[in-house]
Each structure stands twice: as C-alpha cells, then as structure tokens.
Amino acid sequence: MRAQNVLKGTGSGALPPMLEQYVRMRDEVAETLPHALLLFQVGDFYETFGEDAERTARLLGLALTHKSSRDFSTPMAGIPLRALDSHVERLLACGVCVAVADQVEEPGSGLMDRRVTQLLTPGTVTEERHLGADENYLAAVATGDGYALALLDVSTGEFRCAAFHTRLALYDELARCRAREVLLAPELSGNAALLADFQARFPVMLSPASFEEADALESLRVTLGEVPPSLASGALRRACGAVLGYARVTQQGRLDMVRRVVRFEPGAHMRLPDAAVRALELFQAQSPQGCTLTDVLGQTRTAGGRRRLRAWLRAPLLDELSIRARLDAVEALTRAPDLRGAVRSLLYRAHDLERLAARVSTRRAAPREVAALARTLDLLPEATELLGAQGGLLGGVRERLSALPDVVTRIRAALVDEPPIRVGEGGLIRDGFHAELDELRAAAIGHRAWLADLEVSERQRTGIGSLKVSYNSVFGYYLEVTGAHLSKVPADYRQVATLKDRARFTRPDLREREREIARLEAAASRLEQEVFTELRDSLAAHAEALADAAGALSELDVLAALADVAAEHGWIRPVTSDGPMRLVQARHPVVERSLGGRFVPNDVHLDPIRRAVLLTGPNMAGKSTYLRTAALCALLHQIGSFVPADHAELPVYDAVHTRIGASDDLAGGRSTFMVEMSELAAILHGATRASLVILDEIGRGTSTLDGLAIAQAALEHLHAAGAHTLFATHYFELTRLESELPGLVNLHVAAEEVQLENGAAGSRGLTFYHQVVPGAARQSYGVEVARLAGLPGGVTSRAARLLTALGAQGADTRLTRQLATLDLARLTPMQALDLLHRWQREVTGAETTSP
Numbered sequence: 001m002r003a004q005n006v007l008k009g010t011g012s013g014a015l016p017p018m019l020e021q022y023v024r025m026r027d028e029v030a031e032t033l034p035h036a037l038l039l040f041q042v043g044d045f046y047e048t049f050g051e052d053a054e055r056t057a058r059l060l061g062l063a064l065t066h067k068s069s070r071d072f073s074t075p076m077a078g079i080p081l082r083a084l085d086s087h088v089e090r091l092l093a094c095g096v097c098v099a100v101a102d103q104v105e106e107p108g109s110g111l112m113d114r115r116v117t118q119l120l121t122p123g124t125v126t127e128e129r130h131l132g133a134d135e136n137y138l139a140a141v142a143t144g145d146g147y148a149l150a151l152l153d154v155s156t157g158e159f160r161c162a163a164f165h166t167r168l169a170l171y172d173e174l175a176r177c178r179a180r181e182v183l184l185a186p187e188l189s190g191n192a193a194l195l196a197d198f199q200a201r202f203p204v205m206l207s208p209a210s211f212e213e214a215d216a217l218e219s220l221r222v223t224l225g226e227v228p229p230s231l232a233s234g235a236l237r238r239a240c241g242a243v244l245g246y247a248r249v250t251q252q253g254r255l256d257m258v259r260r261v262v263r264f265e266p267g268a269h270m271r272l273p274d275a276a277v278r279a280l281e282l283f284q285a286q287s288p289q290g291c292t293l294t295d296v297l298g299q300t301r302t303a304g305g306r307r308r309l310r311a312w313l314r315a316p317l318l319d320e321l322s323i324r325a326r327l328d329a330v331e332a333l334t335r336a337p338d339l340r341g342a343v344r345s346l347l348y349r350a351h352d353l354e355r356l357a358a359r360v361s362t363r364r365a366a367p368r369e370v371a372a373l374a375r376t377l378d379l380l381p382e383a384t385e386l387l388g389a390q391g392g393l394l395g396g397v398r399e400r401l402s403a404l405p406d407v408v409t410r411i412r413a414a415l416v417d418e419p420p421i422r423v424g425e426g427g428l429i430r431d432g433f434h435a436e437l438d439e440l441r442a443a444a445i446g447h448r449a450w451l452a453d454l455e456v457s458e459r460q461r462t463g464i465g466s467l468k469v470s471y472n473s474v475f476g477y478y479l480e481v482t483g484a485h486l487s488k489v490p491a492d493y494r495q496v497a498t499l500k501d502r503a504r505f506t507r508p509d510l511r512e513r514e515r516e517i518a519r520l521e522a523a524a525s526r527l528e529q530e531v532f533t534e535l536r537d538s539l540a541a542h543a544e545a546l547a548d549a550a551g552a553l554s555e556l557d558v559l560a561a562l563a564d565v566a567a568e569h570g571w572i573r574p575v576t577s578d579g580p581m582r583l584v585q586a587r588h589p590v591v592e593r594s595l596g597g598r599f600v601p602n603d604v605h606l607d608p609i610r611r612a613v614l615l616t617g618p619n620m621a622g623k624s625t626y627l628r629t630a631a632l633c634a635l636l637h638q639i640g641s642f643v644p645a646d647h648a649e650l651p652v653y654d655a656v657h658t659r660i661g662a663s664d665d666l667a668g669g670r671s672t673f674m675v676e677m678s679e680l681a682a683i684l685h686g687a688t689r690a691s692l693v694i695l696d697e698i699g700r701g702t703s704t705l706d707g708l709a710i711a712q713a714a715l716e717h718l719h720a721a722g723a724h725t726l727f728a729t730h731y732f733e734l735t736r737l738e739s740e741l742p743g744l745v746n747l748h749v750a751a752e753e754v755q756l757e758n759g760a761a762g763s764r765g766l767t768f769y770h771q772v773v774p775g776a777a778r779q780s781y782g783v784e785v786a787r788l789a790g791l792p793g794g795v796t797s798r799a800a801r802l803l804t805a806l807g808a809q810g811a812d813t814r815l816t817r818q819l820a821t822l823d824l825a826r827l828t829p830m831q832a833l834d835l836l837h838r839w840q841r842e843v844t845g846a847e848t849t850s851p
C-alpha cells in the first residue's frame with residue numbers, strides 16, 4: 001500500500017513537509033523491500049506513522065501518540081535513538097524487516113536531509129549485536145528439473161548451492177541449515193498447497209524477491225564477475241541470483257564479502273535426514289534441560305570454530321582419505337597435550353575472524369572491529385610457529401595461516417590501541433602516522449594550551465583570584481566572575497550571561513580561538529575518516545586471504561576441540577573398515593556425560609552377513625541408548641572424530657536413518673502415527689546396503705496387530721535391502737524372525753525381577769543392568785516399569801492380574817498360534833481388522849462390533 005494511504009491521516013490539509021519526506025522514503029523502501037518498517041529519525045527518536053505506528057506500538061508495547069499540524073493528524077509511535085538495537089532485535093524476532101532513515105545533516109531551520117542507512121532483515125543482518133554465534137542463512141528455493149537451493153550467510157560471505165531430486169531431500173537440507181529467512185520462487189509461493197506445506201514445516205520469514213532469469217544472471221555477474229559454469233541448471237541460477245539480488249538490496253549494494261559460490265553435491269556427504277539430526281540430538285536436545293552432541297564436542301574456542309563444527313556435523317564425510325586426514329590431525333593433537341593446550345589458549349584470544357573479514361571486505365568494519373582484527377591476526381605467527389613441523393591437515397592449516405601478507409603492522413601503525421566506537425569521535429589515528437593530521441592536532445593543542453593558560457594570566461591581569469575559564473555548549477568558552485568582583489572586570493570583556501551571584505563574559509580573541517579549535521578539530525576528524533577509510537580499503541584488498549586464514553583458524557579450533565574431548569574422556573581412534581561395524585565397550589557420548597561412571601558400555605557388532613539386530617528388553621532398559629550409541633559412533637567417525645569406545649571398526653555409511661520416539665505435527669495436520677509412517681516410508685525408500693538404520697518401536701502408534709504387521713514387514717524389507725539395521729521393539733512375536741532371516745540376530749537388554757526388600761509380601765521390583773546380551777527378552781515388564789513410575793498400587797496390581805489372565809488365554813488361542821506363522825504384511829487392512837476382532841474375542845472373551 002502506498003505510504004500516503006498508510007498514514008491514515010485525518011484532516012483535509014496538505015501533508016507537512018516532514019511527513020511528505022517520510023511518505024516518499026517509505027514508498028522508495030517499499031519498492032525493494034515491500035514488507036519493511038521504516039524507522040524515521042526525528043531528533044532523538046526514530047518515529048513511525050499511521051498504520052505502521054499502530055503496528056509498531058503493538059509489537060513493541062509502545063505508547064501511541066499523534067503527529068498533528070494545524071489541519072492534519074496521524075498516529076505516531078517512536079523509539080529513542082539509543083534503544084534502536086534492542087527494538088530492532090525484537091522486530092526481527094517478530095519477523096518484521098526494518099529500514100532505518102537517519103538525519104544526515106546538522107539541525108537547521110528547514111527540512112532536514114535524511115537517508116536510509118540500514119536495511120535489516122533476519123537473514124541478512126551483519127552487525128554482531130543482531131547475530132547469534134551460529135551461522136545465519138538466507139535461503140532461496142526454485143524449481144526446474146528438480147529443486148534448487150541457494151544458501152548465503154552474509155555475515156561471513158559463505159555462499160553455497162545444491163540441486164535436489166526430491167522435495168524431501170531439499171527440505172532435509174533446509175531444515176539442517178536452519179535458514180532464518182527464505183525466498184521462494186513464484187512456482188512455489190504461488191501454489192497454495194505447496195506454500196501451506198512449506199510454512200507448516202518452516203516457520204521462518206518468507207520474503208519476496210525476483211526469480212526472473214534475466215535478473216538472476218545480472219546479479220550473478222555483478223557479484224561474482226561471471227555466471228559460474230557450475231550453475232548448470234536454470235533453477236540453480238535463479239535461486240542463486242535471487243539470493244544475491246535480495247542480499248544486495250539489503251546490503252545497499254555492498255556484497256563484496258561474497259566472492260564465489262560453492263556448489264555442493266548432496267550425495268558427496270553422508271545423508272543425514274533432519275529426523276536423524278533431531279533424534280540424535282546433534283544440535284538441540286529433546287528435553288529443555290537435555291544436553292546435545294554439540295555440547296559435548298563443542299569445546300571450540302572461537303565462534304568460527306563452533307560454526308565449522310556444526311557444518312561438519314551436518315555433512316559427515318564419505319571420502320575415506322578425508323576422514324583419515326582429519327583423524328590423523330586429531331590424533332596428532334591428542335598425542336601432544338602441550339601443543340593442544342597452547343593452541344587452545346591461543347584460540348581463546350581470537351575474535352570472530354570470519355565475520356571480521358566479511359565486515360572488512362564490505363568496508364563496513366568499525367574502528368574497534370579493525371582493532372579486533374589486528375589483535376586476532378597478531379596471533380597467527382604464534383599459531384604458525386606452534387604448528388611447526390606438523391604435516392597433513394595441520395600442515396595445511398599452518399600454510400594458510402602464514403600466507404596472509406602482513407596487514408597487522410599497517411593497522412598497528414595507523415590505529416591507536418583502544419580506538420573509539422565511531423570514526424567521527426576523534427582520537428582514532430595514532431600520532432606520527434599522518435603528517436598533516438599531526439599538524440592539525442598540534443595547532444589545536446597550541447590553542448588549547450593558550451586557553452588553559454588564560455585562567456592564570458587573566459587572574460593575574462585582573463586581580464580576580466576566583467576567575468574561571470569554562471565551557472558549555474551554549475556559549476562555548478567563557479570567563480566567569482563572581483558578583484563580588486564584577487567591578488574589576490576589564491573593558492575588553494563582553495557580558496553574555498548574568499546569573500544570580502555571577503556573570504559570564506567572552507572576549508573577541510576567545511571567540512577566535514574557539515572557532516579555530518573547532519575548525520582544526522573538524523578538519524582533523526575529516527582527515528581521520530579519510531585515513532581510516534584508506535586503511536580499511538587497503539585491508540579489503542586482502543579479503544580473500546583474510547577469509548582463508550579465518551577458515552584455517554576455525555578448522556584448527558575444531559580439530560583441537562575434538563582432540564581435547566577425545567583425550568579428556570578416553571575416546572579412541574576408529575578404524576575405517578570395509579564392511580563390519582564392531583564397537584567394543586561403546587558408550588553414548590551424551591548419556592555417559594550425565595551418568596558419569598555409572599554408564600554401562602556395550603558392544604555392537606554388525607557385518608555384511610549379520611546385518612540386523614532385533615533388540616528387546618523392558619522399558620527403560622537402555623534400548624534407545626544402545627541404538628543411538630551405534631549411530632553416534634558412526635557419525636563421529638565420519639566427521640573425523642575419535643569415538644567413545646575401547647575399540648571401534650566402522651564402515652563408511654552413505655546414510656544414517658533413524659526413526660525414534662513419538663512426535664506429532666499438528667501444524668502440518670499429521671498425527672503421531674502419520675509422522676511415524678512418513679518417516680518410515682522415507683527410510684525404506686532411501687536405505688541402501690551401505691546405510692545404517694536405527695528403528696525404535698516401529699508401529700506402536702496404532703493397534704497391536706497393525707503395528708506388528710508393519711514392524712515385521714519393514715524389518716524384512718531392510719533385511720532384504722542389506723542395510724545395517726538396529727531394531728528395538730516390544731513386539732516379542734518378532735523375535736521368531738531370527739530363524740527365518742539369516743542376517744538377523746536377537747539381542748536383549750538384561751533386567752531382573754527381584755523381591756522388593758521393603759515391599760509388601762510378593763511385591764516385586766525390577767533391576768536394570770543396561771547390559772546387551774544375546775537372545776530375546778522373556779517379557780516386557782511394562783507393569784513393573786509402570787509401578788516404578790508411580791502408578792497407584794491398585795492400578796498396577798489390577799494390571800498384573802489382567803496380564804496373567806490375558807497371557808493364559810492368549811498363549812493357548814488357536815489364532816495366536818496361527819498369527820505367529822502368518823505373513824502379516826500381506827494382509828489387506830480389512831483382513832487385518834477382521835483378524836484383530838477375532839483375536840480380541842478369543843483372548844478376552846469380549847464381543848466387539850463388526851465393522
């Protein structure tokens with residue numbers, strides 16, 4: 001809507017000039033960012049008007065006032081200048097983009113000149129105060145023959161893209177990278193069903209952008225100098241172009257931090273669906289007080305290192321040589337505790353070099369950021385020396401750290417050690433760096449010295465001992481004389497103010513000196529700005545080398561952190577095998593951390609022959625933990641980390657699939673069972689001989705018979721596909737499959753029923769050993785676990801009696817025996833339902849209504 005209409009003004013009069021300017025600027029902003037809120041500086045406030053004022057007041061809880069002239073009035077809401085950052089943060093969190101228009105001239109009598117100085121959107125902010133430490137992606141999605149995704153982190157300049165064959169694979173990647181803002185091509189945003197599905201899965205800000213091929217090509221050429229040949233498909237070009245075009249607008253033309261696009265092959269890394277990322281709690285715990293794998297591994301010392309670790313976890317390696325190279329580096333660091341300690345304490349002193357490099361390349365870095373850059377670059381020679389004779393990846397890191405030309409000397413020579421926050425504040429450039437600046441400063445100092453002496457000399461000249469030379473912003477410098485001495489005031493003093501007991505005076509030469517000081521200081525400030533800009537530009541010329549060094553430092557940080565975790569917790573280097581997974585005394589890295597020495601390690605063994613394990617055991621015995629331990633060890637191996645075990649042989653898995661736990665998707669309109677089945681479907685379609693599949697209690701979201709049928713059929717399918725499968729279940733009926741499927745073995749988690757010491761006669765409890773042993777469990781102990789959980793005694797004893805009765809009848813029924821031999825997966829839903837009713841009637845004697 002045009003801004004004039006948004007004003008909701010009352011009255012017939014023409015708009016006051018300032019509101020006319022507001023309307024014009026708001027319309028201009030709306031042409032590029034239609035959804036942005038314009039914050040318009042008026043003195044000490046950023047104001048919003050009309051509908052925007054109502055929206056701002058509501059979102060930020062501000063008081064709504066009115067801007068009124070003689071015959072015009074419109075709602076107005078404003079925030080103080082000094083509170084801009086915190087309010088912008090809240091607006092961005094509410095999914096509102098912000099344009100900031102600042103006054104760009106000193107206040108005078110007429111309408112002040114204003115300019116849009118910042119366009120802030122969640123996916124393109126670059127100021128440290130609006131960013132978390134993690135990556136901050138803007139994403140664009142387009143379709144053609146498949147799906148194309150472009151990801152840009154403006155804060156570091158990281159720019160990646162990929163093509164996907166299926167929407168599910170695209171969604172997985174998008175979920176993993178947690179984009180904060182997404183641009184959808186019209187073929188997606190214009191399709192109501194697709195859009196609704198997308199919004200249900202990704203509650204992020206959707207922003208409008210051009211996906212026209214011609215615009216995209218132009219954006220690519222302007223930013224990268226050419227259209228990279230790797231962007232072979234139209235969809236990739238459109239997605240990449242849209243991201244660049246939108247980011248260029250929000251960065252007001254400055255996208256120098258983006259130098260290349262990396263096209264990544266989704267198939268070049270281990271497939272790790274989002275469901276697995278969530279179930280294995282890589283980045284986010286499932287309970288609020290829970291701990292994640294990143295927490296355990298995340299001993300990184302720099303923000304760049306933390307981002308790099310997350311990137312490694314999102315994309316585990318498939319290439320054996322690359323895995324070995326990382327493992328070699330981690331091993332070298334675990335074997336050299338002194339080197340590791342020195343590297344890690346050095347990293348503690350490093351600032352976020354990746355983001356600083358990006359800020360320098362866009363010529364946005366503030367003085368303190370340049371100083372922080374220098375402090376961090378100062379560490380590089382030390383780091384290079386520490387890495388001394390290291391080979392492999394660490395040698396590569398050393399090379400990249402030492403390849404940077406010496407820019408620190410230049411920064412140190414030009415900048416003072418503790419520069420001011422802003423350029424115009426003065427005191428930024430070191431004395432002796434710039435002759436003309438030195439002259440200006442010396443002259444100003446001379447005038448100030450004259451002023452400082454003035455008080456003494458005037459006291460002597462006038463004989464007024466209490467005479468003072470002071471300064472305020474209204475009169476500038478003045479001479480102050482108390483009432484008792486007014487008669488001694490010389491004739492060349494001109495009175496400028498009279499107070500109750502004193503008077504203030506000036507003199508023509510005092511005015512002259514003051515003007516001169518102001519002129520010199522303004523000239524010095526301008527010159528400082530020029531010198532600083534020159535310095536920053538000269539740094540921008542090294543942006544590529546800076547980004548390289550930043551990448552190397554992040555990598556060193558991750559390797560050192562992985563080595564530290566390994567050394568501290570007794571993890572061992574895994575051996576890459578050509579088939580078997582053999583873990584001896586493996587531990588779950590996160591659960592072990594919380595249980596300390598009480599964690600019971602277990603062995604895992606899968607190979608091309610013994611390729612599936614069916615794990616049974618009581619509730620709470622440790623089945624899920626066992627499954628997750630295996631998956632996490634596989635994942636750790638492929639990011640190049642040591643693993644928590646006494647011995648580990650692991651193949652290179654092409655994917656880790658998991659189906660664990662219950663979750664529903666109410667927003668997406670899918671029930672718990674539907675979510676479970678959709679995830680299972682994706683696994684069954686995607687799992688290969690080289691995949692690791694973790695299934696925990698498949699089929700429990702529906703009736704027993706349906707669930708059992710589905711679980712068996714899924715297990716048979718995975719067995720035939722040859723995937724390494726760990727399958728935990730409470731369906732004891734499935735354990736008989738061991739004799740039918742040659743690659744399947746039964747294991748169970750040991751537990752024992754014991755007489756309770758203090759319990760009533762006959763009352764029994766359960767001891768968990770958390771030990772995985774061969775064979776199938778004998779029973780589920782569900783009622784005992786319910787007792788442990790605190791169900792009322794009456795309920796648990798009634799449940800125990802029912803269980804005995806059902807068991808006695810069920811064990812004998814003809815149908816139960818028949819069921820054991822049936823291929824349940826072949827049943828139609830109607831047959832299954834019919835069986836269920838007959839079985840219920842036989843087991844419980846209850847009549848059920850026929851369908």
Ligand SMILES: Nc1ncnc2c1ncn2[C@@H]1O[C@H](COP(=O)(O)OP(=O)(O)OP(=O)(O)O)[C@@H](O)[C@H]1O
Pocket residue numbers: 591595598599600601617618619620621622623624625626770771
């Ligand atoms: N190996 C172990 N050593 C010590 N404690 C363990 C071990 N494994 C699991 N536990 C403890 O037992 C708890 C339950 O484990 P887990 O969720 O793996 O059991 P489960 O058999 O999958 O249960 P359910 O069938 O009810 O889902 C864990 O939270 C942990 O505290």
